[in-house]
Amino acid sequence: MTVLRHVGYMAMRDLRALWRQPWYIAVTLVQPVIWLLLFGELFKSVADLPGFSGSYIAYLAPGIVVMSALFSSGWSGMGTIEDIDRGVTDRLLVSPVRRSALIAGRVAQGAVVIVVQSVIMVGLALAVGASFPGGVLGVVVLVLVAALLGSAFGALSNSLALVTRQEESLIGAVTFLVLPLTFLSTALMRDDLLPGWMRTVADVNPVDWAIEAGRSAVGANPDWGLVVGNVALLTALLLACGALATTAFRSYQRSV
Amino acid sequence: MANAIEAEGLVKEYGEVRALDGLSFSVPEGMVFGLLGPNGAGKSTTVRILTTLSRADSGTARVAGHDVVSDPAAVRRAIGVVGQRSGVDREATGTENLHLQGQVHGLRGRELAARADGLLRQFGLADAAGRLVRTYSGGMQRRLDIAMALVHRPQVLFLDEPTTGLDPEVRAEMWREIERLAREEGLSILLTTHYLEEADRLAADLAIVDRGRVVAGGSPERLKAELRGDSIHVELAFAANGAVHAALEPLPGIRELVVDGASLHARADEGARAVPVVLGALEARGLDVASVTVSRPSLDDVYLRHAGRSFE
Numbered sequence: 001m002t003v004l005r006h007v008g009y010m011a012m013r014d015l016r017a018l019w020r021q022p023w024y025i026a027v028t029l030v031q032p033v034i035w036l037l038l039f040g041e042l043f044k045s046v047a048d049l050p051g052f053s054g055s056y057i058a059y060l061a062p063g064i065v066v067m068s069a070l071f072s073s074g075w076s077g078m079g080t081i082e083d084i085d086r087g088v089t090d091r092l093l094v095s096p097v098r099r100s101a102l103i104a105g106r107v108a109q110g111a112v113v114i115v116v117q118s119v120i121m122v123g124l125a126l127a128v129g130a131s132f133p134g135g136v137l138g139v140v141v142l143v144l145v146a147a148l149l150g151s152a153f154g155a156l157s158n159s160l161a162l163v164t165r166q167e168e169s170l171i172g173a174v175t176f177l178v179l180p181l182t183f184l185s186t187a188l189m190r191d192d193l194l195p196g197w198m199r200t201v202a203d204v205n206p207v208d209w210a211i212e213a214g215r216s217a218v219g220a221n222p223d224w225g226l227v228v229g230n231v232a233l234l235t236a237l238l239l240a241c242g243a244l245a246t247t248a249f250r251s252y253q254r255s256v
Numbered sequence: 257m258a259n260a261i262e263a264e265g266l267v268k269e270y271g272e273v274r275a276l277d278g279l280s281f282s283v284p285e286g287m288v289f290g291l292l293g294p295n296g297a298g299k300s301t302t303v304r305i306l307t308t309l310s311r312a313d314s315g316t317a318r319v320a321g322h323d324v325v326s327d328p329a330a331v332r333r334a335i336g337v338v339g340q341r342s343g344v345d346r347e348a349t350g351t352e353n354l355h356l357q358g359q360v361h362g363l364r365g366r367e368l369a370a371r372a373d374g375l376l377r378q379f380g381l382a383d384a385a386g387r388l389v390r391t392y393s394g395g396m397q398r399r400l401d402i403a404m405a406l407v408h409r410p411q412v413l414f415l416d417e418p419t420t421g422l423d424p425e426v427r428a429e430m431w432r433e434i435e436r437l438a439r440e441e442g443l444s445i446l447l448t449t450h451y452l453e454e455a456d457r458l459a460a461d462l463a464i465v466d467r468g469r470v471v472a473g474g475s476p477e478r479l480k481a482e483l484r485g486d487s488i489h490v491e492l493a494f495a496a497n498g499a500v501h502a503a504l505e506p507l508p509g510i511r512e513l514v515v516d517g518a519s520l521h522a523r524a525d526e527g528a529r530a531v532p533v534v535l536g537a538l539e540a541r542g543l544d545v546a547s548v549t550v551s552r553p554s555l556d557d558v559y560l561r562h563a564g565r566s567f568e
Contacts, residue, residue, distance in 0.1 A: 005359075006360060009356055009359050009360060013345065013348065013352075013356055016347075016348065016352065017345075017347040017348065020347060020388070086341065086342070086343065086346070087339050087340075087341030087342055087343035088343055088344075088345055090309060090339055090341070090343060091337070091339060091343030091344075091357075091404075092360065093308075093309055094307045094308060094309060094332060094335065094337045094339075095332055095357065095360045095361060096329060096332045096333055096360060096361060096362070097360040253309075253310075254310075254311075256304070256309065256310055
């Protein structure tokens with residue numbers, strides 16, 4: 001119980017700080033909208049290819065929701081580096097705060113942001129003409145997988161932050177990861193239209209697990225076996241990244 | 257009387273560097289105890305070990321009766337820490353900072369609100385309570401730091417170089433605050449500083465730390481009383497180690513000669529009388545003198561005597 005309460009305190013602190021940066025909020029909301037509209041227009045004729053049915057924007061939307069979750073969670077570690085540099089981490093470590101809450105709180109804050117961001121994007125996709133036959137349940141699953149993937153990636157970002165302790169290195173590592181992870185998935189293009197090797201990579205790409213599950217859930221005939229399987233995989237990934245962050249945190253503590 | 261802090265034979269190495277080399281001291285309850293030494297002497301490493309932030313390679317330490325290694329949770333509940341770096345959340349208000357700090361210490365609701373308000377008033381921050389800390393002056397941030405360290409009413413307060421980087425006016429204000437805390441709250445305080453004046457003014461007892469060891473201990477008065485006579489400090493135009501020794505050692509009444517580059521320190525029973533003699537002897541050997549000062553013994557002299565070199 002104490003752990004959960006402490007996670008809440010830490011997440012609230014980050015959310016409050018975020019709330020005070022309206023420009024940052026605006027950019028994190030506008031960027032996915034641009035992706036959605038830009039890619040939606042750019043690749044519009046993709047929907048004419050055999051194998052596609054319905055509008056491209058409806059196909060694209062789950063991909064962009066997951067991609068945005070990935071992008072925004074990648075920066076999660078920046079706050080951790082800033083806290084270390086400013087002495088905030090040390091101050092918390094000499095208090096009885098639960099150690100696990102320091103990272104978990106930041107990841108939880110990221111998850112809240114992803115949920116809000118995803119819901120807004122689903123609404124926007126509906127507004128520009130996409131339809132999600134999977135209904136509310138489907139959308140809930142889409143938001144859930146986006147939050148799971150984002151949390152896992154957020155924990156990974158924090159692990160990198162604790163190891164590198166340099167904002168530049170973290171920016172480099174995150175930029176190196178997010179674009180290939182997005183393009184080596186079915187975010188923009190159907191599975192059966194990808195080159196063979198890319199399909200193989202996509203099968204082990206967690207970003208694709210989230211996109212496939214989310215897209216299936218909002219579609220007309222959800223494949224619940226696939227959805228449950230991928231949610232389980234993403235949950236396992238989140239636990240693994242959480243364990244990695246804990247290890248990184250311990251090694252940080254030992255090094256100071 | 258029980259001890260608030262007991263450190264015994266602390267050793268800590270960072271790679272090749274031996275930051276602590278068997279450091280021991282104890283702080284009786286209710287006392288302001290100063291750990292005095294230059295930068296790199298091991299003061300901050302000591303504080304990090306005592307506040308459970310890092311672990312000694314060997315040695316033991318107890319804070320408020322709890323072992324820092326076997327029961328760190330109890331230590332953390334009993335201590336307040338003002339670190340060298342501020343540690344306040346600049347993107348939150350003063351009140352929010354205090355509330356978060358209280359919450360992680362298990363305070364809640366009306367009790368927490370009342371405690372936070374009381375501290376904000378006590379530290380003159382009531383008017384700025386709702387402002388982001390980013391907009392605070394250096395002195396205000398430091399006061400908030402102390403308020404945060406006190407929110408859970410700790411038994412032992414650590415102040416790690418609390419006035420470093422503050423301008424003299426704010427420093428004087430901090431000193432009054434620390435004196436008040438010691439007087440009114442009966443806290444045990446461990447103060448680390450590299451300002452001799454600060455240790456002299458605030459600490460009832462001192463340990464002088466050099467290269468990871470305690471080289472002298474006692475009250476500032478006692479430490480200074482151990483030194484007989486006045487302190488003479490001469491700055492030469494250039495360094496001349498051997499010639500200085502040859503010039504001054506034969507002189508009667510000149511003791512404890514220490515030469516450190518172009519500056520030399522010595523003691524004499526009557527400083528004013530010794531000055532012409534010293535200057536004469538130096539000039540007879542062709543050693544040009546840039547400046548000379550005579551003063552009553554200070555903690556700097558105490559440090560010089562025990563560490564074999566000047567403080568700064």
